[in-house]
Amino acid sequence: MDIGLVQVSHISRSFGGHLALDDISFTVARGEILGVIGRSGAGKSSLLRCLGALDRPDTGHIMIEGHDLTALPQSQLIGLRRRIGFVFQHFNLLGSRTVAGNISLPLEIAGVPRARRNARITELLSLVGLSDHGHKWPAQLSGGQKQRVGIARALANAPALLLCDEATSALDPETTTSILDLLARINRELGLTIIMITHEMDVIRRIATHLVILDHGRVVENGPTLDILAAGTQLPVTQALLSETQPRVPPAIRARLVDTDRPGARAVIRLRMGGAAADLPVLSTLGQRFGVDATILAGGTSEIAGQPFADMIVCVGDYSAGIHDFLHGLDPSLKVLGYVPADL
Structure with a gap:
């Protein structure tokens, strides 16, 4: 029985006496799109860093594909991190490299031969709708195009998990829709598991199949998105997050x-x-x-x-x-x- 691609079990993390993550547990099934949402200071960034093996929780365990991120030595974490792709809010593209060069970078670090790199770059540019943009520089691209390059780069090493950190927060509404449509298509066609960290409930409504709501470092809601949003028993923090997308009496x-x-x-x-x-x-x-x-x-x-x-x-x-x-x-x-x- 598949017990999930990601298993987070009772993790906690403190910084200078501040408890950023407090006994957090949830599971992410293979092929699922999980939305993690919360107000500022809820613990979203701390959770993302732990999920991406950029930080270790003080207690608890994070299992990805059966490997415990909290127990592996740094030497083994390097290989496992290649199974995790990152998409960032502000794209983080290298201005000194072309679009193709940015996508090539993780492949170069992984030691992939040039011929295979070039074939993979062509494949990824087609996937994200930028087949004719490989020769361009980041400064020549729109925000949406930059994020498409960021997604292609994150997919370069064929990760099992894609972590999106406020991936649409810097984009206008129309571009946000196109990027979310792209992520949904990638999820559908590749079966890629996606975790989206966001503060925007509309992003959750559009794409997330499951939802985790954080408040003061704790999980306060966890379940299928439709079930949580359709329920009439939401906690006050959930109601506050929903208020921006709910209809109101004229x-x-x-x-x-x-x-x-x-x-x-x-x-x-x-x-x-x-x-x-x-x-x-x-x-x-x-x-x-x-x-x-x-x-x-x-x-x-x-x-x-x-x-x-x-x-x-x-x-x-x-x-x-x-x-x-x-x-x-x-x-x-x-x-x-x-x-x-x-x-x-």
Whole structure:
């Protein structure tokens, strides 16, 4: 039985009396895209350094492909680090080398013969969509192109694990989407395991199949991304991270919300549905089965790691027990946000 490519077991790390990582454990399956998210100071950078064998935890173990990073001597860590690729926020390309030269560098360090290096560079440039850019210098590239070179360089030695450190934070939204699409394609076509360290929940929603949320050096959420984002029981830190990507009641309607139901009032409801439920014609069903009007005030249907996910704020007339039971069956975390006058 495959117990996972990466196993992190009860690791802790302190710096000058500050506990940066506090008894952290999680497993990453082969071919998985794990998103690690947390606010500033949550421990993301410390965790990344330990996962990349750039630092050792004070306690605990990190197993990658069956090898314990915390126990291997430096001489053996050199070879294992070649099984780990790094993609950085600010690209870290060498301005004195061409695009091809930057991709070639890890191959040169590994002692790969020139002919094999050249073939691998050609292959990687095609993979990241830069076949005609090998002769260019980093200064001639856009931010997105630089990150594509960084990804190609990270893949040069065919790693088993790709660590992405805020890989899209320096990019504009359109370029971020293209880089995330590229990483998802690489994951799909190569079966490459990816761990993404980020503070952006939208990045997690787009690409991560599984999610670890850190807070003050501890794991506070760990599981499939869709399950965590669709649940109605998130911890305050999770709710805070989600708030930037969640739909909100329009200000004009929020100003008229009251807590108590009144005759003729319309209920304002938060609905979150994942998987098959997200594709159901909920609003038309409310009209046909219950004879009530329902209007989407904010949100809609999108995807989380390729799976449909609906997150909507809906205004429903005549909110009866039957309607509640129907909606609660689709979304156990169903929440009534308040009531507004019927003439809204």
